Amino acid sequence: xxxxxxxxxxxxxxxxxxxxxxxxxxxxxxxxxxxxxxxxxxxxxxxxxxxxxxxxxxxxxxxxxxxxxxxxxxxxxxxxxxxxxxxxxxxxxxxxxxxxxxxxxxxxxxxxxxxxxxxxxxxxxxxxxxxxxxxxxxxxxxxxxxxxxxxxxxxxxxxxxxxxxxxxxxxxxxxxxxxxxxxxxxxxxxxxxxxxxxxxxxxxxxxxxxxxxxxxxxxxxxxxxxxxxxxxxxxxxxxxxxxxxxxxxxxxxxxxxxxxxxx
Amino acid sequence: xxxxxxxxxxxxxxxxxxxxxxxxxxxxxxxxxxxxxxxxxxxxxxxxxxxxxxxxxxxxxxxxxxxxxxxxxxxxxxxxxxxxxxxxxxxxxxxxxxxxxxxxxxxxxxxxxxxxxxxxxxxxxxxxxxxxxxxxxxxxxxxxxxxxxxxxxxxxxxxxxxxxxxxxxxxxxxxxxxxxxxxxxxxxxxxxxxxxxxxxxxxxxxxxxxxxxxxxxxxxxxxxxxxxxxxxxxxxxxxxxxxxxxxxxxxxxxxxxxxxxxxxxxxxxxxxxxxxxxxxxxxxxxxxxxxxxxxxxxxxxxxxxxxxxxxxxxxxxxx
Numbered sequence: 001x002x003x004x005x006x007x008x009x010x011x012x013x014x015x016x017x018x019x020x021x022x023x024x025x026x027x028x029x030x031x032x033x034x035x036x037x038x039x040x041x042x043x044x045x046x047x048x049x050x051x052x053x054x055x056x057x058x059x060x061x062x063x064x065x066x067x068x069x070x071x072x073x074x075x076x077x078x079x080x081x082x083x084x085x086x087x088x089x090x091x092x093x094x095x096x097x098x099x100x101x102x103x104x105x106x107x108x109x110x111x112x113x114x115x116x117x118x119x120x121x122x123x124x125x126x127x128x129x130x131x132x133x134x135x136x137x138x139x140x141x142x143x144x145x146x147x148x149x150x151x152x153x154x155x156x157x158x159x160x161x162x163x164x165x166x167x168x169x170x171x172x173x174x175x176x177x178x179x180x181x182x183x184x185x186x187x188x189x190x191x192x193x194x195x196x197x198x199x200x201x202x203x204x205x206x207x208x209x210x211x212x213x214x215x216x217x218x219x220x221x222x223x224x225x226x227x228x229x230x231x232x233x234x235x236x237x238x239x240x241x242x243x244x245x246x247x248x249x250x251x252x253x254x255x256x257x258x259x260x261x262x263x
Numbered sequence: 264x265x266x267x268x269x270x271x272x273x274x275x276x277x278x279x280x281x282x283x284x285x286x287x288x289x290x291x292x293x294x295x296x297x298x299x300x301x302x303x304x305x306x307x308x309x310x311x312x313x314x315x316x317x318x319x320x321x322x323x324x325x326x327x328x329x330x331x332x333x334x335x336x337x338x339x340x341x342x343x344x345x346x347x348x349x350x351x352x353x354x355x356x357x358x359x360x361x362x363x364x365x366x367x368x369x370x371x372x373x374x375x376x377x378x379x380x381x382x383x384x385x386x387x388x389x390x391x392x393x394x395x396x397x398x399x400x401x402x403x404x405x406x407x408x409x410x411x412x413x414x415x416x417x418x419x420x421x422x423x424x425x426x427x428x429x430x431x432x433x434x435x436x437x438x439x440x441x442x443x444x445x446x447x448x449x450x451x452x453x454x455x456x457x458x459x460x461x462x463x464x465x466x467x468x469x470x471x472x473x474x475x476x477x478x479x480x481x482x483x484x485x486x487x488x489x490x491x492x493x494x495x496x497x498x499x500x501x502x503x504x505x506x507x508x509x510x511x512x513x514x515x516x517x518x519x520x521x522x523x524x525x526x527x528x529x530x531x532x533x534x535x536x537x538x539x540x541x542x543x544x545x546x547x548x549x550x551x552x553x554x555x556x557x558x559x560x561x562x563x564x565x566x567x568x569x570x571x572x573x574x575x576x577x578x579x580x581x582x
Contacts, residue, residue: 004382101352
């Protein structure tokens with residue numbers, strides 16, 4: 001018979017929760033499906049490498065700007081951030097978790113952290129592989145490293161912020177997919193194209209952090225109210241994204257703690 | 264209707280109060296789920312009885328802090344349970360819903376939830392194994408839950424509630440889907456837990472199941488407690504209602520005619536082996552029947568009171 005030492009501290013229970021959640025997420029079918037989607041750019045890049053008709057760094061930047069940050073990053077957050085607590089509601093297993101000596105706020109944070117770690121892994125690993133492939137093509141490794149650093153930082157910030165916001169929306173509406181898609185369309189597709197209001201979109205700030213220019217923005221709309229397209233310092237955007245992520249986590253925790261879910 | 268005057272707080276179970284419910288009500292929009300319940304619950308097994316939709320599961324959710332009362336309070340060991348996670352280290356719950364992490368094995372499921380009770384991985388596993396053994400699932404513990412039968416799923420759900428050895432156990436319809444042998448072992452297990460001094464609350468809409476577990480009951484209907492306490496105490500309360508006595512006599516017709524002359528006898532029905540006499544004065548009727556038989560040369564083979572089982576009590580009180 002073992003001694004019954006119970007560690008009911010928040011950090012101890014949180015680490016247990018995150019560890020088990022990660023294992024669960026790793027085993028899920030959706031992880032395998034998303035991994036295939038995230039590897040698509042790598043397959044595309046492989047074709048270019050074979051034909052040797054494009055510069056590696058240009059290819060990496062192009063994929064990051066047009067595919068990774070605007071679509072693959074939010075997609076991973078939709079897969080893991082939004083469903084963090086909603087999956088437990090829909091699977092009616094939430095009861096088991098809320099009957100453990102762990103506060104609902106901690107439970108929410110733990111689930112979001114686990115989902116975010118998973119999303120980071122599933123986005124960043126293919127991105128690194130893509131970079132490796134592109135460098136194989138250009139052999140300009142030293143010059144390209146800062147680009148890689150900025151892209152990884154932007155992707156990480158995006159995953160963290162999107163996951164937190166989608167999880168909060170999931171806690172609020174007890175349904176993640178529709179709420180996340182509506183948010184994405186409203187903030188990331190519509191507002192992101194409007195002068196000044198684009199500051200409310202995470203997409204704008206990710207582009208700034210990654211060091212991309214504003215070339216694909218609707219310049220004529222910007223010129224209607226500004227002399228030139230709006231540009232922020234990377235660290236200001238980083239701060240704004242961090243604040244949005246913190247608001248998502250805090251708001252989601254509060255909602256999850258106080259809301260009654262009929263499971 | 265209540266077993267005690269309104270000023271007194273009704274109590275079921277023995278010893279100190281473990282769960283205190285004070286004027287708790289809960290509305291789902293315009294629909295009331297639990298209606299102004301005040302009750303103290305002590306130790307031992309308590310049967311929470313009521314028809315489907317009576318509010319048993321809603322009350323269970325209030326008692327386990329999953330829902331917050333719209334008005335009133337629910338306290339466990341003196342602590343309001345809503346948003347008080349520390350209480351859950353002493354509480355185990357078997358929810359009604361058939362919900363699991365299907366991709367896990369039974370052992371993984373119980374171990375995971377036990378780890379979230381603050382135990383190390385090794386100890387959680389050991390506790391999970393013991394708990395699984397208590398519900399006779401050791402042979403199936405390494406199979407995925409998705410492959411389990413309904414009865415196995417029910418038993419593994421009970422195992423997760425027992426593994427951390429809680430003082431308080433709430434089981435919402437725990438016998439659902441179990442076979443007769445599994446049912447018997449769960450009933451015995453609940454009895455053992457009650458005998459060990461734990462507070463065990465079992466909800467069911469099947470009266471004879473609860474009857475085998477306890478004499479302490481709370482009858483609930485339309486969100487209200489209709490009656491509470493010991494089954495025999497409840498019997499006293501319902502004596503004002505017509506009470507049925509079964510009489511197997513050598514001359515049923517003659518006995519029926521003799522009993523029909525008394526004002527307290529409401530009705531007499533003939534059955535295959537005797538007569539069912541409905542009376543508003545059961546004590547007087549019980550003493551009258553042997554006397555009438557003796558005076559009129561009728562042999563009484565059996566007198567029984569079907570009302571002694573919970574079904575009869577339930578029928579009276581939820582009408």
